[in-house]
Amino acid sequence: MARTLFIGLDGVTFTLLDELVRELPGEGVAMPFVAKLMREGFHAPLRSTAHPLTPPAWVSLITGRNPGHHGIFDFVRSEDRITDFYWTLSDRLDIRVESLWSIASRQGKRVVSLNFPMMSPPEPVNGCLVSGFVSWKHLRRNMTPDGLYDRIKAIPGFSAKELAWDFQRESQIGEEMTQAELEAWVDHHRPREEQWFRVAETLLAEDKPDLFAVMFDGTDKLQHQVWHVLDPRLIKNGMTDAEKRLRERVLGYYRRLDEYIARLAELAGPDARVFIASDHGFTASTEVVRINRYLGELGYLAWAENDGSATAKRREDANFAFLDWTKTLAFCPTPSSNGIVIRVANEPGHPGVPPEQYEAFRAKLIEDLLALRGPDGGQVITGVMKREDVFPGAAMHAAPDLTVTLRDHGFVSVRNRAPVVESRRIIAGTHHPDGIFIGYGPGVSNDHSRKLMNIVDVTPTLLYSLGLPVPQDFEGRVRDQMFTDEMFDENPVLFGPPTLPVTNARGAASSGVSEAERAKILEQLRALGYLEN
């Protein structure tokens, strides 16, 4: 089977990409190589997870499972400690299902995986893996195998600080910025992508893996802040000179990104298949919705008292709900979650809703959420999803009880400020459910019907491209329209045993698989040839 090159692009949408791959007056074609892939290959919109957020969506994309199975719902996870909440970052140990890297590795394929989120601490692979979204201070420990850090450090021009995730800087996403700050924002992210490209170029050329995957996330970071100069619907009536300058800077980023993709495809060779996918799409957010303020006004939650201490000030300014936990029944934990957690009092004296009242409480809460109106009188929350409907699976109970969709697809605010709904002074970029998928190379069709795919279709597609069977427990499939009839005739889609249980995940106990059972499964897979000795 052909080498498989997978390029992840965080938050790319056809709304923008269709503009970047065509000739624009005075701007030319920003992404000519991607234009060629789309023109000569396959492309289709890719529907993200029920809540289109980077961590759950990328994990679905590289596990073939929905968040109800894999267990990642947000950047953070929390523990309800009755009188307080403990927040920490989600990581790879929260993932309850096997990854693409592991599935391919144990069947003898050589793998390189770069910059995918939630891969920290890294799992051993048959090749190299560098976790994404990691601070420079922890890069060495978050890549595998041993010695890889020193190898990467030897790449001319390598800078750990430029390549790594800067938590302080990225926390500015969503804040209003001046023109100078926006230009600096674009300039900050270009060297970071260059660093990842240099690492990618080196490992692809030297290791020649069967599966090479790299994720570029500058797309998302830029679009959040500069969407007002990118969305064709927003610029059709003209831009100021400052906006034109900013747009030219951003287009420079996309031109360079196109060169990275072209160079990696060239290195992969003419017989390689190239796939590009995004974890979600993008669109315009026009208003701020302070969901906890609304829940507070309705009596569902109580705010913590700020005692004037530095800790209280820090907690109040943080992107975590800062509440009086002894009096809070329902709340939104983080702006990224768009989720509402209902606290259930499982023991007498604990704060929360009595278990027998849960259903009625939730029904009233949904009614109240849907009743929120904006200054224009319009309905602000257009959808309220119950977790059992959108996140079925063993990890469902780690999901928020409810997930809301706003009318502009925006993320909520968890801060205690008025009013509840307010128009943004500058339109911001936000996540849209529909991202992109592109395929190109031997056996890939040139279907342009743009039939909607699902994010869980990506992993089976990549496994098929590698000549590997699709595990029975995958939720997605290889789409008929993506490959030619000749390709399917010569290489029918094979279905194999389910993925391996992940016994060291934090939620693995609920899988009910013992070490002895796991050993038996491993033995069976080895006998069937699905596992290297």
Add this chain to the structure above:
Amino acid sequence: MQAQEEISDTYNSSSTLASVIATIESIVQDWDLDQPVDASTRLVADLGFESIDLIQMAAALEQEFGRPNFSFADLLIVDGRYVDDLTVGQIAEALDARI
């Protein structure tokens, strides 16, 4: 190949401290610090730990000690408030108490 790490549970007090020190030394090895790490080393005051470093340390110790459900909340929150600092020895003691 086997993609999951093996889990070990054979620790005693002195080896726990040695393992915690080794883990923290591994975490800070690229930070250009001159500070040696021992039981009295304070994470924030001596090593300059930030919240993200505590999270990385918690994950590293979780892997090292093979405790999938180990919660650092007990260590980091005392009487409903986050503690200001922790010594390496306190972490080793807490791990010992919970093994």
